[in-house]
Amino acid sequence: MAVRLKEYLRVNFKTIIIAFFCVVLAYGFFLLNPTVSIDEETWLLNGTQPLGWLEQGRIAIHIFDLIFSHNGAPIPFLWDFLAILTWFSSGLIFLFIFSEELQELKVFVKIVFLVYYATIPFVAGDMMAFSMSSFPVATGLLAAAFSFGNTRLWLKTKSKVNLIWAIVLLFYGISIYQAILGLYITAIVGLCFIRVLNRDFKTFEIVWKSAMIAIISTVAYFIVFFSIVTIRGSYDSYITEGFIGWWSGESVFLTFFKALYNICRVSFGSPFLGAESVFGGTVICILTIAYICYAIFTFFTIKEMKEKAQFLFYAIMFVCGPFIMYVLMGTNNTMGRMLFGLCLTGALQMVLILNATKQHRRLHQVVIVLVIYLLFLNLSNMNRIYFNDYIRYQYDCTVGNEIMLEIEKSGYDYHSKPVVFIGAKQPDAIAMDQHDTLGMKGSYFLWDDGNNGRISGFLKTLGYTVLPSSTDQKQAAVNASQMMATWPNEGSILEKDGVIIVKLSEPSQKWYHANGIQQKLQ
Structure with a gap:
């Protein structure tokens, strides 16, 4: 062979x-x-x-x-x-x-x-x-x-x-x-x-x-x-x-x-x-x-x-x-x-x-044209889906940097206090092809309606080491966030009981499940 x-x-x-x-x-x-x-x-x-x-x-x-x-x-x-x-x-x-x-x-x-x-x-x-x-x-x-x-x-x-x-x-x-x-x-x-x-x-x-x-x-x-x-x-x-x-x-x-x-x-x-x-x-x-x-x-x-x-x-x-x-x-x-x-x-x-x-000249020519077209579509689709995901990545970088900048401007020390992200940041509706994790639906601030572990991991790739929070701290943060505004409005980021809270939206049931919280505490 x-x-x-x-x-x-x-x-x-x-x-x-x-x-x-x-x-x-x-x-x-x-x-x-x-x-x-x-x-x-x-x-x-x-x-x-x-x-x-x-x-x-x-x-x-x-x-x-x-x-x-x-x-x-x-x-x-x-x-x-x-x-x-x-x-x-x-x-x-x-x-x-x-x-x-x-x-x-x-x-x-x-x-x-x-x-x-x-x-x-x-x-x-x-x-x-x-x-x-x-x-x-x-x-x-x-x-x-x-x-x-x-x-x-x-x-x-x-x-x-x-x-x-x-x-x-x-x-x-x-x-x-x-x-x-x-x-x-x-x-x-x-x-x-x-x-x-x-x-x-x-x-x-x-x-x-x-x-x-x-x-x-x-x-x-x-x-x-x-x-x-x-x-x-x-x-x-x-x-x-x-x-x-x-x-x-x-x-x-x-x-x-x-x-x-x-x-x-x-x-x-x-x-x-x-x-x-x-x-x-x-x-x-x-x-x-x-x-x-x-x-x-x-x-x-x-x-x-x-x-x-x-x-x-x-x-x-x-x-x-x-x-x-x-x-x-x-x-x-x-x-x-x-x-x-x-x-x-x-x-x-x-x-x-x-x-x-x-063996059929005319038909063969048609098939050749069709095959070339299909290959062209594959090459086009590959570049397009990666371009669409690049837009998502730029969006995530912007959101992540702006949130961390706001935390620093507010005087909160994320190096010594854990950060809890409540809810998800819904991106604007954009007409684009998406696939699984690629595209806007793969945004870190949207995935699992706001998965804190993934968001913290992504922020690390931007140069921010965010401390993880415990389940009790997340539960307490949910209670404290009920009267908070949603980001990027004023009052959407605060510190309470040694925890920095960032409210992106109201938490969904999917958010609770993804972040290990059994039920919403009133």
Whole structure:
């Protein structure tokens, strides 16, 4: 594999450079205009190595940080660039592997695959916003790609070395981020689908042997994880509570229906009944429709009924591949950064459609124009969502600096007295695209209707060390704030009983929950 890969890189060097240049264009604004978004404040400027990744089961990220970071903090610009490069490289490995199955791919088709794989706003755009984990996660994607390559070699050569590497690399990927297993599953389904397209219908061996590798890697991961849990005595339960739908209390049928509906919701960019909107969903929707047309046309070119049935099965499973893991978990709570398989599915769909239409000149030209347009939309959407988040960041910086300046002008010493933020600061309504933590809804002064821990963490990135407050101090501050004006009006900041109180708005029930207060005291 190494020799063939080296030769492949040499022959396709110019193609790779052009594709990577296009990918960098997608992240241009992101790289040149750094921001701080939700969750990043937890990892920036740490005095000690946090244990958050261990508690979430992302064991390899914790080890990665110990080796390559200072107390888990991402390195500005460098980590972002390396994350993009490594993500792109994982796509390159997949292209190399699938090129051997598809054969004779044109330069344009290769560029399309590489660019689309690394520039889906809903997936890559979401993941890259988390600079503290994007680089290690990208290495996990690269490991999954090599694991897939070794799986394919093992199926062909029966070499135990390839089998061991496939298991170890997938174990690393899962240890980085459990969702990376979905990328491996998608790659296996894609391999089976392409084999069927090539009239090779002997796919059962691929399925069960790949499943064996996935199960061994996953079991090994859980053995290590639960060993750590046993030693430490705790773990972050939000994963099991938030992402395993069978325990939600709903009927089994409703849970299963929601998990299946989620496939349609994301595939067609629908905003309904999901954990979040599908930003850039128009591209995914158009590509899904084009793929359905391609699948229907191909279906009728197959004559044997058994072959038709197998094609139909894998054509459907190819779309479901990125979601199989979540259907088994019974959840529709899938964020973009959990659906890495969408990158591979979409890239392969474009390749298959381009290949299928090349015998029909006019249609092929139309498809080429459509593909270029879809890639342009992805690049545009990536820059736009990061620009919108930059507006949010500037807003947060302004609000944070003004509040701290007002505290200092009032003579309150925030170095010796804790600060309690009551309520949230609602930003002005601005017509902009938003996605999860990106955009105005990701404002630190709005998140959780005013999460004191996150606000204090963000202020630290602006140079202000705000002392944390206890639950009793927060409760007392709520009582004291009842007659206060809201910021930035006069009387919105005061000190009482050794606590500095900043009232942004009336506290909501969400505020109480986020800040650990059970009920409002009168």
